[in-house]
Amino acid sequence: MTEAIAQPVHVIRRHPEPADAGQRWSVDAVEALFDLPFNDLLFQAQRVHREHFQANEIQLSTLLSIKTGGCPEDCAYCPQSVHYDTGVEAGKLMEVEAVRAAVEAAREQGATRFCMGAAWRAPKDRDVEKVAELVRVVKDAGLEACCTLGMLSETQARTLKHAGLDYYNHNLDTAPEAYGRIISTRDYQDRLDTLEHVRSAGMNVCSGGIVGMGESRRERAGLVAQLANMEPYPESVPINHLVQVEGTPLHGIEALDPLEFVRTIAVARVTMPKARVRLSAGRQQMSDAVQALCFLAGANSIFYGDKLLTTGNPDWERDQRLFTKLGLQAG
Numbered sequence: 001m002t003e004a005i006a007q008p009v010h011v012i013r014r015h016p017e018p019a020d021a022g023q024r025w026s027v028d029a030v031e032a033l034f035d036l037p038f039n040d041l042l043f044q045a046q047r048v049h050r051e052h053f054q055a056n057e058i059q060l061s062t063l064l065s066i067k068t069g070g071c072p073e074d075c076a077y078c079p080q081s082v083h084y085d086t087g088v089e090a091g092k093l094m095e096v097e098a099v100r101a102a103v104e105a106a107r108e109q110g111a112t113r114f115c116m117g118a119a120w121r122a123p124k125d126r127d128v129e130k131v132a133e134l135v136r137v138v139k140d141a142g143l144e145a146c147c148t149l150g151m152l153s154e155t156q157a158r159t160l161k162h163a164g165l166d167y168y169n170h171n172l173d174t175a176p177e178a179y180g181r182i183i184s185t186r187d188y189q190d191r192l193d194t195l196e197h198v199r200s201a202g203m204n205v206c207s208g209g210i211v212g213m214g215e216s217r218r219e220r221a222g223l224v225a226q227l228a229n230m231e232p233y234p235e236s237v238p239i240n241h242l243v244q245v246e247g248t249p250l251h252g253i254e255a256l257d258p259l260e261f262v263r264t265i266a267v268a269r270v271t272m273p274k275a276r277v278r279l280s281a282g283r284q285q286m287s288d289a290v291q292a293l294c295f296l297a298g299a300n301s302i303f304y305g306d307k308l309l310t311t312g313n314p315d316w317e318r319d320q321r322l323f324t325k326l327g328l329q330a331g
């Protein structure tokens with residue numbers, strides 16, 4: 001028997017040990033989780049998952065792009081940036097009644113959270129006032145409300161909280177050392193500042209990243225360590241698989257091994273035991289088997305509905321069939 005196999009599954013500890021260091025994960029410790037034998041990692045993740053959640057329950061969030069395209073940022077993965085020719089047309093902020101109809105449809109299909117995304121670098125104050133009205137529409141329908149609008153000031157975060165916004169999504173996207181290869185128009189600290197404003201306004205934080213952008217395993221570990229070391233770590237952690245869109249700089253790069261994606265989910269689950277880990281973008285390109293492994297690895301939330309922001313997502317019939325096959329229940 002090799003030494004790696006002989007090790008018990010619980011040998012990976014938080015580092016440095018112990019005292020108040022309980023909340024900190026070194027990149028080395030996170031990378032060591034990634035390096036575990038696959039079965040040991042999944043066993044550990046599944047055990048952590050069952051300690052904190054109903055094993056077969058999954059949370060459903062529906063996305064709506066309320067303001068599409070024309071974004072001045074240069075995020076190399078994104079079809080909505082003005083820097084790339086992807087065929088996505090720039091639109092205006094959606095009207096209240098059209099949003100209300102989408103919220104109703106999502107509720108009828110079983111979603112419990114409605115997430116509104118806008119292709120802004122940062123909203124203007126008058127944009128935030130209009131979005132606050134949309135948040136009230138979501139809350140009146142009895143759903144949890146989430147927004148992702150770009151960078152927020154402290155005042156803007158308070159305005160959205162006051163309107164009833166439950167979650168704000170703002171992703172770190174990748175590890176600090178990989179970030180400069182992906183985005184040049186804002187820096188990592190800007191993202192951390194927005195998350196701080198969201199937190200201090202009293203909202204739940206939704207923050208995660210994208211994998212499959214050509215990053216190394218060490219960099220994936222770096223992203224997870226950044227998230228897990230936030231105090232407190234995010235309530236909701238979307239793990240996106242890059243959707244390669246023609247016209248973006250990342251189109252055509254080598255695809256990530258699906259099992260490495262599953263490992264990323266498992267490592268997020270182990271390091272952030274109480275977070276909702278969301279199997280986010282990329283499901284349309286994934287087999288049922290890979291998605292099943294992601295759920296086994298501790299993912300317990302998905303985007304539900306046939307569209308993400310500008311790209312496709314499995315339609316609800318396909319998802320309902322998957323839930324039936326796996327015995328998963330919406331919660």
Ligand code: SAM
Pocket residue numbers: 071077078079080117118119120121148149150151170171173209210240241242243244245281309
């Ligand atoms: N414009 C705002 C911002 O970037 O903060 C909010 C909307 S932006 C589209 C939200 C997130 O979607 C990004 O941070 C990124 O993580 C994710 N995303 C965008 N394009 C993607 C793609 N092609 N594949 C996977 N995730 C993507």
Ligand code: DTB
Pocket residue numbers: 063079117148169171208209238239240243280281308309310311312
């Ligand atoms: C998140 O982490 N992923 C979602 C949501 N938050 C806003 C967005 C995925 C976008 C995928 C590409 C597109 O559809 O444009």
Ligand code: SF4
Pocket residue numbers: 071072073074075078079080081118119120121150
């Ligand atoms: Fe703009 Fe957001 Fe896309 Fe970046 S991810 S280009 S900020 S819409």
